[in-house]
Amino acid sequence: MSKKHNGISPALAALTTAAMALPGISPTVKAAVAANEPKLSLQYTFYDEDSIPSGDAAPEAGDRDRYEIDVLQVQFLYPLNDKLQITTGFVYDDMSGSSPWFIRPDANGDPLVVMSGATIDDTRYDYTVGAQYFGEKYTVSPNIGYSTEKDYTSVYGGVQVEYEFPNKSTSISGGVSVSFDEIDPTQEAGVVRVNNEDKENYSLFGTINQVINKHTIIQSTLGVSIFDGYLSDPYKQVFLPTGNLPDSRPDDRIQYTWSTRLRRYSELLSAALHVDYRFYYDDWNVRSHTLDLGLNKVTESGWAFDSSIRYYSQTQADFYEPFYTQVRADGEYSSDYRLSPYGSIAFRLGLSETIGDWTIKLGAERYLSDKSYSVQSVDVENPALLDYTQFTFGMDYSF
Amino acid sequence: MKIYSRIFAVLIICFLTFSCSSVSPWERGILAKPEMAWEPDPLIGQLQEHVYFSKEGSSGGYGAGGGGCGCN
Numbered sequence: 125m126s127k128k129h130n131g132i133s134p135a136l137a138a139l140t141t142a143a144m145a146l147p148g149i150s151p152t153v154k155a156a157v158a159a160n161e162p163k164l165s166l167q168y169t170f171y172d173e174d175s176i177p178s179g180d181a182a183p184e185a186g187d188r189d190r191y192e193i194d195v196l197q198v199q200f201l202y203p204l205n206d207k208l209q210i211t212t213g214f215v216y217d218d219m220s221g222s223s224p225w226f227i228r229p230d231a232n233g234d235p236l237v238v239m240s241g242a243t244i245d246d247t248r249y250d251y252t253v254g255a256q257y258f259g260e261k262y263t264v265s266p267n268i269g270y271s272t273e274k275d276y277t278s279v280y281g282g283v284q285v286e287y288e289f290p291n292k293s294t295s296i297s298g299g300v301s302v303s304f305d306e307i308d309p310t311q312e313a314g315v316v317r318v319n320n321e322d323k324e325n326y327s328l329f330g331t332i333n334q335v336i337n338k339h340t341i342i343q344s345t346l347g348v349s350i351f352d353g354y355l356s357d358p359y360k361q362v363f364l365p366t367g368n369l370p371d372s373r374p375d376d377r378i379q380y381t382w383s384t385r386l387r388r389y390s391e392l393l394s395a396a397l398h399v400d401y402r403f404y405y406d407d408w409n410v411r412s413h414t415l416d417l418g419l420n421k422v423t424e425s426g427w428a429f430d431s432s433i434r435y436y437s438q439t440q441a442d443f444y445e446p447f448y449t450q451v452r453a454d455g456e457y458s459s460d461y462r463l464s465p466y467g468s469i470a471f472r473l474g475l476s477e478t479i480g481d482w483t484i485k486l487g488a489e490r491y492l493s494d495k496s497y498s499v500q501s502v503d504v505e506n507p508a509l510l511d512y513t514q515f516t517f518g519m520d521y522s523f
Numbered sequence: 524m525k526i527y528s529r530i531f532a533v534l535i536i537c538f539l540t541f542s543c544s545s546v547s548p549w550e551r552g553i554l555a556k557p558e559m560a561w562e563p564d565p566l567i568g569q570l571q572e573h574v575y576f577s578k579e580g581s582s583g584g585y586g587a588g589g590g591g592c593g594c595n
Contacts (some may be wrong), residue, residue: 165566167566167567167570169570171574194571195570197566197570199565199566246546249591271592273592274591278592291544291545292548293546327583335546335551335554338546338550338551338553338554339553339554339573341554341559343561346582347583347584348581350539351583361524361530379582379583381581381582381583381584383584386563387557387559387561389553389554390556390558396556396558396559402584404582404584406581410580410581412579412580412581414584419593420558420559420563421558422556422557422558425545428557428558430558430563430564436575436579438579438580438581440581455578462579462580463576463580464580468579472571474564474567485564485567487564487567489571510578512574512575512578516567516570518564518567518571520567
């Protein structure tokens with residue numbers, strides 16, 4: 125668990141860790157300085173979505189049970205020398221369950237969900253390789269990755285550069301990433317679906333990281349992400365009185381984000397307060413606010429405890445409706461709950477203990493979404509809004 | 524959008540005018556504590572960002588793990 129510091133300031137160390145989480149910038153390389161020793165991390169997560177309530181499902185809805193996913197994550201970090209380290213990552217998802225297909229009105233005009241007819245089974249494999257070079261003032265971090273599942277492949281990569289100012293209290297970072305995705309939907313008799321489509325994503329970000337005082341550090345990031353290609357969901361439809369139509373969204377989307385993070389250590393609590401805020405806006409007119417508040421404590425005996433609450437609220441996309449009553453001139457339709465107006469609250473707890481070269485970790489999260497959690501008033505709630513629970517068990521071993 | 528623009532402007536100004544005190548290297552022990560990290564557990568952070576990326580209408584800002592997926 126020990127790390128060499130090589131004279132790199134906490135500002136750059138913290139910046140590196142945060143910026144590595146951006147898309148295409150290796151999420152698996154998190155250390156700010158080359159590690160002393162190789163480290164293997166394993167983590168298993170059980171993710172379980174709540175079933176659609178019977179009152180929200182149409183009689184012909186099919187199986188109301190939504191996804192259960194087993195997730196296995198493996199990461200291996202290997203320092204080649206004190207300037208360069210390599211990280212490889214692997215993620216395996218095994219998913220099973222039903223997914224919302226479309227929403228139709230009942231006799232009173234209230235929305236009801238119709239689920240996908242059969243249980244969907246799929247597996248996803250995600251491989252990443254990244255490197256980090258630690259210079260005197262600069263850190264350079266390239267990475268590439270490949271993700272594949274039955275009907276979807278994604279190739280992605282990125283690079284970021286960090287620079288630390290001579291005052292060692294300020295650092296800046298910038299990065300770019302790209303991904304090329306292809307979808308080849310599973311076909312079903314009697315259902316019209318696209319055959320083979322692709323999309324591209326280009327992202328850019330800039331970050332400033334500032335030490336405020338010996339207890340406080342702050343970071344702010346501006347990002348833009350451009351999507352181009354097939355952005356619809358081939359497994360969803362929309363209801364129209366004249367007959368269902370495929371989910372059909374614009375073929376480009378530009379997303380803007382501004383996020384700020386604060387870490388403040390409390391001597392009174394012997395713990396760190398975490399405050400994260402993100403504002404998001406895109407040209408489909410979805411706007412969202414995300415606020416994450418957490419408390420992290422590490423004891424001298426090796427125990428670590430963290431708890432957090434996350435609040436999220438979004439507006440709807442321009443073309444979204446739970447169901448449609450007339451044809452749209454632009455031909456854009458989606459009843460996907462992810463494009464609907466709603467809010468969510470998530471509660472998280474984590475506990476870990478480090479004994480010698482081993483660290484054992486446990487975690488849990490409960491996620492609830494509802495129209496009443498939204499910042500703005502919502503007239504009609506999408507009945508497919510998601511609630512889920514997940515449990516995590518992990519271990520790290522330093523060689 | 525006006526209200527969001529104002530919130531954005533106020534927060535930017537607050538950030539830029541934050542009174543920063545000079546912190547000597549020997550005073551930075553607290554800042555280097557593991558609980559002060561932006562992402563104390565990278566694997567859990569990677570998983571959470573991927574779930575939010577897959578299940579919400581907005582993404583990015585402080586990261587989504589890996590490439591795209593056919594998540595629905």
